[in-house]
Amino acid sequence: MSFDYDLFVIGGGSGGVRAARVAAQDAGVKVALAEEDRYGGTCVIRGCVPKKLMVFASEFPSIMSEARAYGWDTPQGAFDWAHFRSKMHAELDRLEGIYRSLLKNAGVETFDARATVVDAHTVELSTGERKTAKVILLAMGGRPTLPDIPGIEHAITSNDMFHFDQLPKSILIVGGGYIASEFAGIMNGMGVKTTQFYRGSQILRGFDDEARNLVSSEMVARGVDLRLGVNVVSIEKTPQGVRITDTDGNSHDFDHVMFATGRHPNTENMGLEQVGVQIGPKGQVVVDAYSQTAQPSIYAVGDITDRANLTPVAIREGMAFVETVFKSNPTKPDHELIPTAIFTQPEMGTVGLSEEDAKAQGPIEVYATSFKPMRQSFAGQAEKVLMKLIVCATTRKVLGCHLVAPGAGEMIQLAGIAVKMGATKEDFDRTVAVHPTMSEELVTMRNPTRSFP
Numbered sequence: 060m061s062f063d064y065d066l067f068v069i070g071g072g073s074g075g076v077r078a079a080r081v082a083a084q085d086a087g088v089k090v091a092l093a094e095e096d097r098y099g100g101t102c103v104i105r106g107c108v109p110k111k112l113m114v115f116a117s118e119f120p121s122i123m124s125e126a127r128a129y130g131w132d133t134p135q136g137a138f139d140w141a142h143f144r145s146k147m148h149a150e151l152d153r154l155e156g157i158y159r160s161l162l163k164n165a166g167v168e169t170f171d172a173r174a175t176v177v178d179a180h181t182v183e184l185s186t187g188e189r190k191t192a193k194v195i196l197l198a199m200g201g202r203p204t205l206p207d208i209p210g211i212e213h214a215i216t217s218n219d220m221f222h223f224d225q226l227p228k229s230i231l232i233v234g235g236g237y238i239a240s241e242f243a244g245i246m247n248g249m250g251v252k253t254t255q256f257y258r259g260s261q262i263l264r265g266f267d268d269e270a271r272n273l274v275s276s277e278m279v280a281r282g283v284d285l286r287l288g289v290n291v292v293s294i295e296k297t298p299q300g301v302r303i304t305d306t307d308g309n310s311h312d313f314d315h316v317m318f319a320t321g322r323h324p325n326t327e328n329m330g331l332e333q334v335g336v337q338i339g340p341k342g343q344v345v346v347d348a349y350s351q352t353a354q355p356s357i358y359a360v361g362d363i364t365d366r367a368n369l370t371p372v373a374i375r376e377g378m379a380f381v382e383t384v385f386k387s388n389p390t391k392p393d394h395e396l397i398p399t400a401i402f403t404q405p406e407m408g409t410v411g412l413s414e415e416d417a418k419a420q421g422p423i424e425v426y427a428t429s430f431k432p433m434r435q436s437f438a439g440q441a442e443k444v445l446m447k448l449i450v451c452a453t454t455r456k457v458l459g460c461h462l463v464a465p466g467a468g469e470m471i472q473l474a475g476i477a478v479k480m481g482a483t484k485e486d487f488d489r490t491v492a493v494h495p496t497m498s499e500e501l502v503t504m505r506n507p508t509r510s511f512p
């Protein structure tokens with residue numbers, strides 16, 4: 060049977076674009092890709108990239124106050140959101156253009172259209188055209204989940220945070236995950252009166268307790284009005300913005316309320332179940348270790364599969380898919396020991412097991428130090444950082460590394476290599492300290508802070 064293409068990719072985000080490009084370029088197969096929105100997907104258009112630019116923008120007030128402490132005669136000045144926003148969107152346009160040209164140069168045919176699945180080898184585009192392919196790759200990503208409460212239509216999501224006509228004067232951010240906590244820092248840094256509601260007892264559930272406790276207390280010290288154990292019950296529109304009622308029965312007024320209460324995969328109305336693709340309880344496409352669905356000619360990568368919802372993971376899954384399907388080299392994407400950064404203020408970098416998870420698995424030693432870093436201490440700031448290693452008491456392997464510090468995301472990338480290689484505490488200790496830095500503490504902690512049998 061002959062097909063229009065060897066591979067048809069649905070979704071032009073990180074995973075889909077990488078798989079399409081590598082399949083066309085390295086495996087030499089005939090590839091098409093359909094994207095209904097903008098190329099680059101969540102990461103480039105409404106996620107990692109504009110978020111990080113906003114983190115940078117929001118850090119300047121504290122940098123300027125530090126500059127004054129160091130003797131610079133620097134006025135605080137005002138933030139021109141419109142100037143920043145138009146530069147940010149110009150940058151996103153540039154990056155989208157790069158994504159499009161990467162595909163074009165690799166010989167991938169692109170369709171600016173929504174695609175749905177008709178049968179195991181056929182997709183239908185919103186233009187009405189049908190295309191056939193030997194293999195279909197699902198890479199449609201995910202989108203924000205909103206709770207079903209009265210007035211939720213007056214709420215915004217992370218998608219809207221890059222498009223304000225003018226910066227709000229006040230905002231309520233609901234949620235305690237990556238997105239809520241990162242945007243709380245951004246808004247606070249930009250001078251917006253920021254309140255964060257989290258329904259549980261501490262934000263960043265699942266991360267190392269000591270690390271998330273420090274992030275939380277530093278966020279509060281920097282001005283975020285963090286309320287724990289509280290949630291939104293209903294929202295009303297007011298002439299100025301929104302009035303929310305909380306679980307304690309109190310009302311509060313804000314210019315905006317932003318919900319960052321999780322994300323879910325874009326699997327609805329795609330025709331997937333009828334072609335034998337299995338959908339899991341969170342709406343995710345169920346795949347095996349090679350990203351193959353229950354329908355053998357259909358594969359899926361990235362957030363649509365809800366494995367580890369991170370750009371570099373989607374890219375890895377896309378590359379492993381191409382190796383497996385088009386290069387006769389069956390490859391499982393590796394989801395073990397993924398280093399990650401949370402761009403809260405302060406930033407957190409983490410890889411491996413938290414102290415809580417590690418001690419449930421066996422005897423461990425914990426090496427942790429929290430101190431005022433030189434730069435901020437000189438400027439008279441009370442801010443503290445954390446450097447922490449979790450070590451297996453029997454194998455001596457470093458099972459987890461948790462950093463809360465300026466640049467923690469950069470540091471954890473490098474510490475992640477050692478942890479992934481199976482480095483022991485003694486391997487860390489054999490490495491000469493880089494002085495004077497914050498991360499030198501990772502190789503100079505001689506005695507365990509505590510041990511668990």
Ligand code: NDP
Nearest residue numbers: 206234235236237238239259264319320321322368400401
């Ligand atoms: P998360 O799943 O990380 O967090 C969702 C938060 O919303 C949790 O605090 C959760 O509370 C809370 N929540 C869920 N439902 C409700 C509800 N009905 N009412 C109130 N609160 C609720 O999702 P995010 O949206 O923050 O991020 C999605 C994913 O995107 C992340 O898991 C991550 O993989 C990725 N991401 C990665 C980034 C990075 O690498 N720096 C940055 C941003 C996103 P509870 O804890 O009680 O369940």
